[in-house]
Amino acid sequence: MTPASRPSRSIDLNSDLGEGYGRWELGDDEALLSIVTSANVACGFHAGDPSIMRRTCETAAARGVAIGAQVGYSDLAGFGRRFIEVAPETLADEIIYQIGALDAFARLAGGRVGYVKPHGALYNAIVHHEEQAAAVVAAVRAYDPGLPVLGLPGSEWLRQAEAAGLTVVTEAFADRAYTREGRLVPRNRPGAVLHDPEQVAERCLRMATGEPIEAVDGTELHVRAASICVHGDSPGAVDMARRVRAALTAHGIELAPFTGGGASGAGR
Template sequence: MDLNSDLAEGFGRWELGDDAALLRIVTSANVACGFHAGDASVIRTACEHAAEQGVAVGAQVGYRDLAGFGRRFIDVPPAELTNDVIYQIGALAALTHVAGTEVTYVKPHGALYNAIVHHREQAAAVVAAVRAYDPDLAVLGLPGSAWLELAEEAGLRVFREAFADRAYTPEGTLVSRREKGAVLHDPDAIAERCVRIARGEPIEAVDGSWISVRAQSICVHGDSPGAVKIAEAVRERLADEDVRLEAFAPPRR
């Protein structure tokens, strides 16, 4: 099982999360590319820490929406979205290069992530960007999403993820952050749910029903309150259950 987290989401004097601590826990880092969060210095520092820890780096691409942290849907024309995604991957690739590592996968962020669960036109635009930039890159996303379906059809390496600290709908999608209870906070309960996911067992949805989430990676959000304690609890609990943690798309250098 892989354990991933969203990192490099500070900007200038505004700090968010403890990247250095999380990079000692996770096996993959979804690094912001400057559109929803992150500046060159924040991103480069995260890449350097990832290289030191042997953590895989993925491009967390999103809408051009710094003010909204990439959590607002934008009706971007497909060709423009493709170019925006290529731009973001390329910027991150430059910073990973000087840090001594590389981009090995792509994971959309926020509203873009949620949009391309069903928005096939935008999903196809992101797939086109990955294929144009480097078809050897892996992609990470929600099981059953149009994004992963189209990526698989395009011949990309597809990996599915579950969320440690987010509530699920009965349909297996994420509960909107605007709704109460969308984000979970109890480290022990979150860790126990991650064990169930790793075992392939059902987890409880927000309405009390049980759903199956098949995944090769588990995401712990770096911007959640207590993110480091949650990530530590998840890693320790998985280790106790003899679940081996490793990156699904490790760096090749």
């Protein structure tokens, strides 16, 4: 299938949510679920637990927010931000396990998992790691070949997903710096994460309207995306997400899930 297309004046806002664990809380999911249109819900491998997964799905479903499986490496201690050399067959099984676990809670809430987005180190690895990208593609196809997949434009992951017949959806990042090649600047480098809400809101507006943004080296970069990710675990995340949403709607841009059917996942 071809990459998902959207009307020129419509875009999705997604955020990584449900990333607490037990008594440990991360981010303000309640507030963010009143701002975003798609929720990438942690599936228990890098963060999240059954109670958090169920609660996040219930809130998302009640608010018409699309539920996506935020799948990652089995790495609670490292929050899924450490690369793991794992056999492709094992990785595929772990991805299927995570999607299925979240889908159970989504269905109990009256919805279903509507798409898949890798998390953290896995997301970055499959930009170029062919074997792991193939494993994630195989997992999604095995579970439900109708599930759209969300990822970085030009990534190996989306290339293989499209070749396998999956619906691919490109995304941009509100608060992450880009290289001139359109890759994310690694988090351990200076300037990798942007913190000025006004700068971030203006940047998102430019991306949503097809205007270029500035790469980390100062060159102009066009980032074509059907969804913009606003991180939920950074300082001031809620205020930043509100400003991004306000900037977009003030300029007549409709905010809607790219799945087309909110929490139910209908329309895919």
